Amino acid sequence: MANLNNEFPSPIEFFLEIPLYGSFEVEPNSELIKEIENFKGSIDAFCLNCKKPSTFKKMVGINEPILGHLSKSIKDKKILANAKNQNPLLIRWQESNLNNRIFNVNFSCARDNSHRMHFCFKVCEGTIQKIGQYPSIADLNMTEIGKYRNVLGETKYKEFSRAIGLVSHKIGIGSFVYLRRIFENLVEEAHQEAKKTDAWDEEFYNSSRVNEKIGLLKDILPESLVKNTIIYSILSKGIHELSEEDCLNHFSSLKKGIEIILDEKLEKLKKEAKIKETEKSLSEIKSKLK
Ligand SMILES: [Zn+2]
Numbered sequence: 149m150a151n152l153n154n155e156f157p158s159p160i161e162f163f164l165e166i167p168l169y170g171s172f173e174v175e176p177n178s179e180l181i182k183e184i185e186n187f188k189g190s191i192d193a194f195c196l197n198c199k200k201p202s203t204f205k206k207m208v209g210i211n212e213p214i215l216g217h218l219s220k221s222i223k224d225k226k227i228l229a230n231a232k233n234q235n236p237l238l239i240r241w242q243e244s245n246l247n248n249r250i251f252n253v254n255f256s257c258a259r260d261n262s263h264r265m266h267f268c269f270k271v272c273e274g275t276i277q278k279i280g281q282y283p284s285i286a287d288l289n290m291t292e293i294g295k296y297r298n299v300l301g302e303t304k305y306k307e308f309s310r311a312i313g314l315v316s317h318k319i320g321i322g323s324f325v326y327l328r329r330i331f332e333n334l335v336e337e338a339h340q341e342a343k344k345t346d347a348w349d350e351e352f353y354n355s356s357r358v359n360e361k362i363g364l365l366k367d368i369l370p371e372s373l374v375k376n377t378i379i380y381s382i383l384s385k386g387i388h389e390l391s392e393e394d395c396l397n398h399f400s401s402l403k404k405g406i407e408i409i410l411d412e413k414l415e416k417l418k419k420e421a422k423i424k425e426t427e428k429s430l431s432e433i434k435s436k437l438k
Contacts, residue, residue, distance in 0.1 A: 159184045160191055162278060163267050165400050167318050171275045176247035181276055185251050194292040196283050197263040204255035204265055248272045286316040296410045304333050320395025324386040327402055331380050338368040370412040379405040
């Protein structure tokens with residue numbers, strides 16, 4: 149989903165971002181499938197057991213197809229039983245075995261081998277689909293966005309979670325509504341702060357378009373929001389014009405865009421808390437020295 153051009157997803161996108169049952173056309177013996185099936189790298193993801201981000205390594209030895217053939221009929225078994233080496237029927241059976249199959253890819257957490265992630269794929273009739281995974285995309289994302297709870301506040305945090313939940317159920321346009329509300333809320337927070345300043349022209353603000361409003365609030369808003377007003381444009385376009393599939397394909401990029409804005413706010417909060425704490429301890433030392 150991270151790719152905006154509906155290209156064939158990378159293995160990591162397939163594992164962590166593509167919702168279940170999304171079907172992609174591909175030749176059954178294509179390198180693209182082999183890259184997923186024989187994935188060599190590691191993946192960074194939130195470990196539900198460690199309750200923090202971790203690196204997951206592919207597990208070797210338990211990745212064999214759990215079902216080599218989608219319909220292992222009695223006829224197939226007879227072919228196998230009667231076939232000798234080089235028997236054309238056996239070759240054809242093996243080919244169909246390879247073309248239509250289900251395979252698993254399993255990962256374990258670098259901190260603890262018993263913390264696992266499992267993904268199940270189905271290759272059938274020139275397509276590949278992810279048909280199962282543990283943990284769910286919603287769980288992986290939900291835990292990861294936990295850090296934004298304070299920055300967002302309870303209501304908006306729930307809406308962010310809902311957007312992710314909807315996408316994992318393949319509801320794209322609906323998820324855009326929630327993302328747009330979060331974006332609008334960030335702008336509104338800055339607006340409320342700006343209203344407190346003397347020079348603020350409320351009437352002018354209210355008669356401005358969203359992009360102009362963001363310009364008026366640029367000194368208060370996170371820099372990443374001011375620089376990426378395109379997020380708002382895409383979200384609005386999604387709600388009014390884009391297809392369900394387009395919204396699903398673009399969701400991951402927009403979510404990341406919003407996360408960058410939230411990261412900036414989070415950093416600011418942390419810095420402010422640190423300054424406050426340091427000032428307090430310094431003044432305590434000062435009073436003791438008197
Ligand atoms: Zn772990």
